[in-house]
Amino acid sequence: MSESAYHQPEFLNGPDQLIPSDNLKTWELTGSVKLRIGDEGVLARTPISVPSFLIRSAEKYPLVTAMAVKRNGVWRETTYKDYYEQVRTVAKAFIKLGLKPFHGVCIHGFNSPEWFISNLAAIFAGGVSVGVYTTNSPEACAHCAQTSKAQIYVVEDQKQLEKILRIREDLPFLHTVIQYSGKPTVKGILSWDEVMKLGRQQPDTELEEKLRRIAINQCCTLIFSSGTTGPPKGVMLSHDNLTWTAHANSVNIDLVPEKESIISFLPLSHIAAQMADIYICMYAGGTCYFAQPDALKESLGATLKEVRPTVMIGVPRVWEKIYEKMTEAVQNTVIVKRLIISWARSIGLAAHERRQLQNFRKPLCFPIANAIVFKKAKSALGLDRCNVFISAAAPISPDVVNYFHSLDITLTEVYGMSESSGPHTIGLLNAFKTGSCGLTPPGFSTRVFTDDEDGYGEVYLTGRNITMGYLNMRKETNEAIDDEGWLHTGDIGRVDEHNFLYITGRLKEIIITAGGENIAPEPIEAKVKAELPCISQCMLIGDKRKFLSILLTLKTDIDAENGEPLDTLTPLTQEWFRNIGAQVQTVQQVLMSSSENVTRAIYEGIERANKLAISNAQRIRKWAILPKDFSQRGDELGPTSKLKRHIVLQKYSDVIEKFYE
Template identity: 50%
Template sequence: MPFLYTWDEFMKLGDDVPNEQLDAVIDSLRANECCSLIYTSGTTGNPKGVMLSHDNITWTARTTSVILNPNRGEEILISYLPLSHVAAQMMDIWVCMSSAGTVYFAEPDALKGSLINTLKEVHPTGFLGVPRVWEKMHEGMKAVGAKVSPLKKRISDWAKSIGLQYNYSVMKGENVVPWGFMLSNNLVFKRVRANLGLDRCRVCCTGAAPITKETLKYFLSLNIPVRELYGMSESSGPHTLSLTEYRIGSCGKVMPGCKTKLVDPDEDGNGEICFWGRHVFMGYLNMPDKTEESLDEEGWLRSGDLGKHDEDDFLYITGRIKELIITAGGENIPPVPIEDAVKNEVPIISSAMLIGDKLKFLSVLLTLKCVMDDNGEPTDDLSPEVLAFCRQHGVKATKVSEIIANKEAAVYKLIQEGLERVNAQSASNAQKIQKWVILERDFSVTGGELGQHRQAFLSCSMTENKVGSIHV
């Protein structure tokens, strides 16, 4: 196979390069010079070339590898994201190089379903899964679990309640092992980890986009804590991590050697998140004006994200500054927490988009979970999870269009009741959803609702037949 080398063959490629030439290259390098260019997604204009220096990369890689693998054990990772993405570059190349690890490359269709097969083949020691990977695993496992016998379901539900109890105890720092945990571990947890290929995984992480609390709680109940990370291309990847300490819904605490500050916080403590540290980029290539907008004179990086800290200094992302909805009444409303709450309360919802800028009240556009085609594009076919709900409530529809055309009472009632629960938690009347509608098609790149960068995380379509017989 062309371009495939054994290690000895690879080392021989340098035999004809004189040491003087190698030394000259090494001597020409400077820690504060650009080493890598990563282009942003361009969701707020043309893509910008993020210049990461040698020091940015080596410091971040070393710090991250020590945090993720403090005992310097064997590191085995899977590369499945495009290497143009900062998470892939940092984890698959630089962190792995820093820890002398091994990288396995997934198949080209990893995000269309084959990633689960690679996980089961490789059994990585660490795994960074973008939210859609975890969510699709969750959906597939629930679909399989819905078909098991009542006895197996009762055993599974009991084990998951024990797993959730134990992990909530760990989060509080109590580490109380409840009665039945060892039995649950042997009957369910170990088997699930093995079937997912995560039996050797020391750390399971997620980042790059928001993940639902429902999915986090589901894996927590299976004794698979999925820890959230937060950062940007401009911060060489990670800025906050959830590892030895974690909270559901939080992206963790700031990395050692770095600082976070919240600018112009409101009465609830929500302010713009700013970063400082050796991981902060040099600037944007040939864009001094954009660099000046993002970096102040003291080296603080403006993220554009809104967030707040809890009493234990865990960071929570609450929205984007440019996404703020300003109603006709003048109230500023961050849409992300409300959209997330809708998806948490109504599990059959795939996407929720709040609208209400310059309007008298809030409305929300909803899409139902559906099957993705081989290109990761939404189809009209309902997902197994939605189909299961329909069968339980006597709804014969199998397509999104049928749900909408018939205005299926059970589905519409479920959504209405979920929105009422969301409204009951609203901080003010202005933040309550007054109207909603189900769209005929889920969001996608071709439909114009998503950018290419976002779609990389939404195109994974692991259906239940690709997850294996995991009865949970």
Template identity: 50%
Template sequence: MEEMNFLNGPCQVVPATEEITTDRYGYVKLRIPKTGTAVETVEPISIPGLLTTTAEKNPDNIAYIYKNLEGKPVEVTYKEYLQKIRDCAKAFIHLGLEPRHGVAIIGFNSPEWIISNMATIFAGGISTGIYATNSPEACLHCAQLSKANVIVVEDEKQYEKIEQIREKLPLLKAVVQYSGTPKNSDVLTWDKLMEIGAKQDDTLLDNALKRIAINQCCTLIFTSGTVGNPKAVMLSHDNLVFDSRSIFERINIGPKEVLVSYLPFSHVAAQIIDMYVATTAAATLYFADKDALKGSLLKTLQEARPTKFIAVPRVWEKIQEKMLHIGSQSGFLKKSIASWAKAHALEYHLKKIQGETSSSWGYSIASSLILSKVKQALGLDRCDLFVSAAAPISMDVKKYFLSLDIPLMDAFGMSESSGAHCLGIPSAFNLDTVGGPIPGVKTKIVANAEEDQGEICMYGRHVFMGYLDEPEKTKETLDSEGWLHSGDLGRQDDKGFLYITGRLKELLITAGGENVPPVPIEHMVQSQLPNISYAMLIGDKKKFLSLLIALKTEVDPSTGAPTAVLTPAVQNWLKSLGCPATTIDEVLNAGPDQKLLDAIQEGINKVNEKATSNAQKIQKFKLLPSDFSVATGELGPTMKLKRRIVIEKYKHLVDSMYS
């Protein structure tokens, strides 16, 4: 379709007959039902339209806060933010960014990241986030598929990856480095980029904005596929704006809100919350430093004091570990008071979930005098919404935080649904579900007649356009009616609450044909054995189930990789068993002490007692020589377990259990 015929952007909708496309130049029909809630029929708007409107209505609101080289906070208003985006967009166009071609961005969250992202979209390009942990080969795939004309890198370390593949990128016209001084004279500094943009006339940008349509691709999110290269999820302006508006309506977020940015921007969860929900609400984004997931997040939380906070399960688990360790160092009186307060808070919240709304003097005192200080120490004293997203979280972790007066709301979605599809809120949640659907979306469960669970399918304006240049894989995920097949198993109750019961791809099918969902069993093991960092279930096409077990170890703050040093809690546990050790090497070198093996087996036996069949009982286990981490490859960027990688890495241990 000729773009020159449609010059009423950036908030135009170009006529289209299909809801699905895999063509970067394609347009899609908006999935707007004839009837529905207000959010479904609200006037569509583009990302430039959304951001410009927010900046014009709230010019002096603080868009984001970052720390300069001296470590001092710097505030940037929405008016200033919009101007920076426009200058950056003009620079990209001047450097040769073509319509529907990519600007690839690789690095930790920063103002430069979001400005580059928004500027690409303003200029009519396709923003392409690349995970900072990607190899040069993975970067090459992303840059080639997006047809990147510009690549923005954080520092010299990230540029070295691009340098290795630059000759294979004939469409690449410029590389920009936003941190440190580039060693290569061909690499532009961020200041130089912005200087170039500020000198350009607005005409080129205004003309680019006129060609933009709401129903065209503006962003690629790369999935972390288990086989082959990751697929590029094509998201339109309407996908992202609709999802952000629906979340905005669901959680009642406002212009005085403060959010902390630390989850990687190359992941859809961070983009939809930190960029688009924040912009919709005219809220403030507070940038964490790059070591956030290596241990500095708590310091940022104490400084920013966010009003809403989203974390992946592993972050909540790390906070729990820290709190339990601090609690173990307390004296008898402090422990007794803390236990009393936590018991009252847990009882109150469990009753509230059941519909009992009356408070008690015990909870009131515990909340105001004791647990409020815990929240203050965590930097969460202003927070009224706590969310866990991106992976399943165990019931025990949820209950622990309930006892701290911190109810964790689950969120469910995927890259292909622009982020959120379901989200719990304090007025409507329980411990078993991932909440109810956000406004304006539809859910159906595809199940056999005799089953009460099936594959979760989604429909709405948040459902993606297709996988770029991959029509066959798109057909595997989007059916002919436009329903997105999630690959997750679940059920929905009469109140609309969605329950996740497993994952089709993670489902283990034993040699005897038994279907076993691994996550619930793994969570039960971790509940029985709290000093275990990960328990990964093995058993696909095997005669019986087994476990790979990682003990909790300290993390190297400079690399994020696990060290051999066991955490203090694990050391104390081993000492109590009569087999003291300070490192995982000491545990394994002479062969694990029988007393430790017996303690682990005892925990497994308790889990096996709850098994629904003999096929779901764990028969063997092996201790691993290292904990899991993003840096060492067992976890994805949002700390989701990469099962295939773990099995390949420890194939010899797996084989030894089945030989």
């Protein structure tokens, strides 16, 4: 639908109207799509717009706390009734400030009530919400704003504001910049208080007019890909994509209305955080607590113990950090206590192995292990009320998963992407397998397109959660979504006899050796990390080469201020080196060491991984330890900690070339 069609009188029954369409995909921001509504079950659920989704929660849970943020040491709570009123107020301000239909409102800052409110206000006002990663460069920010024709840009503070000021002249549509934290020091930048005041001064008439023109099968949110495989693409999500996916997953996870709580700390510019923190939480009438900005550096543990959430979602690195700290703490206890913990963990792991086989009868000594170890461990972590433990966004080591299982913490994996509005398959408390991404819930569909005798192939997805398309990218949209509405994910995987999905790599990341062998790097990298606990990150090399080699980084401490990896090895890594006879405390000492013990230990670990290779072509021949761990700050990792392989290839090309001299 063109922008002129937006003003036609027949489309004035919003926000829960449907624009007639026979198309399953579009690349135009004003376009509409045919919803994949089924005849029964969750697929048949009546479509609902994002505004109506919030209105329903405000009416159903008016006095329930929707959001809580800690400022100046005090938790400040917002009820669903006030949440709705504040969204309306800011939406009216956006309209007064000149936001036109199908133009972007970019939001650039750490998770906060203002982020949530700006996101929903943009949608209420007929615009499009556009989350921007806080780690983005000014140039990346400009790409998001230019692509979405952003007219309003909401930033958190002076740091993010400075990025926008550098590129403002390159943004012809941008006319308003808002800073929601602190008092702006730059002339012309609006404060959050000024926006709220402006909104309160406006009548409801224009907002109601905008709401009447909203359609459920049109775009309301843009999710920009993190750019790990090329320039970021704008994934268009409709109202139905968001509200249906939230409903279907809430039902599948069996969330309890008014009883759930979650901590918001993952980047809200990513669909996983938006879906969980905003939409699923809203559907269940849950409470979202905002972590402190330094959550991923040091403060998350304290917030967990204070909030005691019922749902915990983290990227693998979050779970790995918890695992490392717990392992370190156990090693510092007396030997008797270590033996008791070890015994209890064997009971916990046995219980989870039984549960994977659908045998829910717990080992005989489980109550004792639970009383003396499991309950105390969960309480110490702030997870004693938690029922949902999820690792998302990237593969996680089975060793880490098994560690949590041994403490009766059922950590499971979820599979999804921006193009599937977030979760598409999920492991649940009583339906999981270690190493898998869980089952496909009712209403969602998954299949693997393959002629491989082992069942591996490209994973296809479909359902009401599948994106409308990529903004302004006709070719890429048609390549990703076929005419039957199946999303071609580009991921390689298989579905086992019990319908559990396993992901083994990306088509674009497949290494094709000089001998023509096709190799998925992730499984091999995971084996190396499993054999060498000192390794933080590794990246397999070998595309168009005669043999495989690998880049390794060591686990080091992190600068709490900026998240940059330090030279100092973590205590557990130092202990690993001591156990092999090397007295080192830093990466530089490892690199400068002439100890044969270090070389032998790394070599033997890689050889153990090589013994698991399915062919000689998949054996690693050479390796090198890099001087610094990968990080977002170093640009080797994306915002969700996914490896940017093309960046690493460029950055360490000299090291790589030495492998093949």
